[in-house]
Amino acid sequence: MEYAPHASIWFPPAGLSFAAFLVMGVRAMPVLMLCSVIATFWVDSMYQMEHSWLQNAFSGILFGAAHCLTYWFGAWSLRTLVRSLSDEVLPKAILSFLIIGSVTALSAALLGTHALAVSGMIGSNEVSDTWLPWWIGDLAATIVLTPLFLGILSWRYPQIDNWLSGLSFQLQDQPLQPYLVKQAICIIMLVAIMLLAYLFPYPEVSFAVFFLIIPQMWMVYTETAFRAALSLAIFSLLSAILVALLGLMEQALVYQFSIIVIAASAYFGLAVPVLAAHNKQLSKLALSDGLTKLANRTYFFERLEQEVTRSRRNQQSLSLILFDIDHFKQINDDYGHTAGDTVLMQIAENIQQDLRQSDLLGRFGGDEFMLLLPDNDLQQSSGTAERLRQSLFNISLEKAPRRLSGSFGVVEIRTTETVQQAFERADANLFQAKRQGRNQVVAS
Ligand SMILES: Nc1nc2c(ncn2[C@@H]2O[C@H](COP(=O)(O)OP(=O)(O)OP(=O)(O)O)[C@@H](O)[C@H]2O)c(=O)[nH]1
Incomplete structure (x- = not known):
């Protein structure tokens, strides 16, 4: 396998074609076909190959068709696959990009070399020497440049981010100086390693380029995508x-592979913050009530157990309030279930605003809520319940023009009782408040 003196270790148009087909689909075909034909004429004149006009046109169209159809098909497959994945599978999207990108670059190299051979631009014996460096060059450019071009194109086509499974290449405000420092370190390291490879022409020296993975991953974890x-x-x-400048073509494969390996690792690195955010969102969903976004029963009881342990260890008081909206059924009956839902959300929002950061408000179910008050004795928590009863009354409902009232059961959790027993006492107090005529607080 030989590299022609003009050959580069990568072929940037491959990355641009893949990105353009990913974003614009088949609409990118005419421009890219035209570019392929122009490039063929340009190569012919640059190397003074002196092929006829007709032969250049024929070979340009053949090469363009091989290049464009392959990248269009690869992009179409990737688009279809990524769209069928749900939001939580970014690593699968990245893996698909790497696999489909590799297969597409390989197909483009095989078809491209054969197209040039058929049109007489290269001899048929050159195909076997050319396809491998062509593939690796296309692959390096596809893997490295496609996301960058996607990022640039996404300024004009913001919908791209939707099918990148949460991986955003959009610009975000972040200080520039630290980025420039990291970038300078990467550049200095690369130049130093390649100068060493030039001065000490042993193949082993070139492998030091893989050390670039350290600053590149530092960049990935601390900078925007x-x-x-x-x-x-x-x-x-x-x-x-x-x-090209230092004449390191002998070790070109090492540099090509370092580009591919570092880029592939970087994309998985970029997925980490997105995955962490997804996990956080999932656990939030699992622990919150779907309608009001308050703590659900599972989370509330988990925290209740923790708070009981903590308050006993610190010998602090801890109170529990259960409350239920009076005659809520009437709101549903008069204004409809959707209006009832809006009222529940409004109640949650209003009560939440009335509480301290350390208090935990949860929804038991229906129109019944529960409130945990760390470091509050019975007197303080009764006062809080009274205040909430008043603020319920003062809520002006958007969807149901009427006054609200609620019944409250309050307990201070005793050191001798279990969580379950405390909860049952609060429930009994709430029941008594209802029985005594509603719109009141019963504490014990
Ligand atoms: N809109 C809406 N209604 C709900 C939801 N969950 C339960 N409900 C309704 O809330 C009402 C609760 O009724 P109850 O608590 O039994 O009785 P109430 O009308 O509030 O009367 P008292 O509690 O006795 O004062 C029922 O009509 C339920 O169908 C919900 O998520 N949304």
Whole structure:
């Protein structure tokens, strides 16, 4: 396998074509076909191959068809696959991108070399020498540049982010200086390693380029996805320039593989914050009530157990309030179930605003709520319940023009009782408040 003197270790148009087909679909075809034909004429004149006009046109169309159809099909497959994945599978989306990108680059290399051979641009014996460096060059550019071009194109086509499964390449405000420092470190390291490879021409020296994974991953974990993608592009571009300038073509494969491996690792690294955010969101969903977003029973009782242990250890008081909206059924009957839902959400929002950060408000179910008050004795928690009873009355309902009232059962949790027993006492007090005529607080 040989590299022609003009050959670069990567082929940036491959990354651009893949990104353009991913974003614009088949609409990108005419422009990319035209570029392929122009490029064929340009290569012919640059290397003074002196093929006829007709032969250049024929070979440009054949090469363009091989390149464009392959990248269009690869992009279409990836788009279809990623769209069928749900939001929580970013690693699968990245894996699909890497696999489909590799297969697409391989197909483009095989078809492209054969297209050039058929049209007489290269001899048929050159195909076997050319397809591998062509593939790796296309692959390096596809893997490194496609996300960067996607980022640039997503300024015009914001819907792209939707099918990147939460991985946003949009610009975000973040200080520039630390990024520039990291970028400078990457560049200095790369230049130093490649100069060493030039001065000490042993193949082993070139492998030091894999150390670039350290600053690149540092970038990935601390900078935005767009900046990380930009940094990978700078790393690849600089590698390509230095390989050509320093005549390191013998070790070109090492540099190509380092680009591919570091870029692939970086994309999985970029997925980590998105996955962490998804997990956080999932656990939030599992622990909150769907309608009011308050703590659900599972979370409330978990925290109740923890608070009981903590208050006993610190010898602090702890109180529990249960309350139920009076005649809530009437609201549903008069204004409809949807209006009833809105009222429940409004109650949750209003009561929440009335509480301290350390208090925990939860929804037991229906129109019944529960409130945990750390460091509150019976007197204080009765006062809080009274205040909430008043504020319920003062809520002006958007969907049901009427006054609300609630019945409250309050207990201070005793050191001798279980959580279950405390809860039953609060429930009994609530029941008594209802029985005594509603709109009141019963504490014991
Ligand atoms: N809109 C809406 N209504 C609900 C929801 N969950 C329960 N309900 C209704 O809330 C009402 C609760 O009724 P109860 O607590 O038994 O009685 P009430 O009308 O509030 O009267 P008292 O509690 O005795 O004062 C029932 O009509 C339920 O159908 C919900 O998520 N949304």
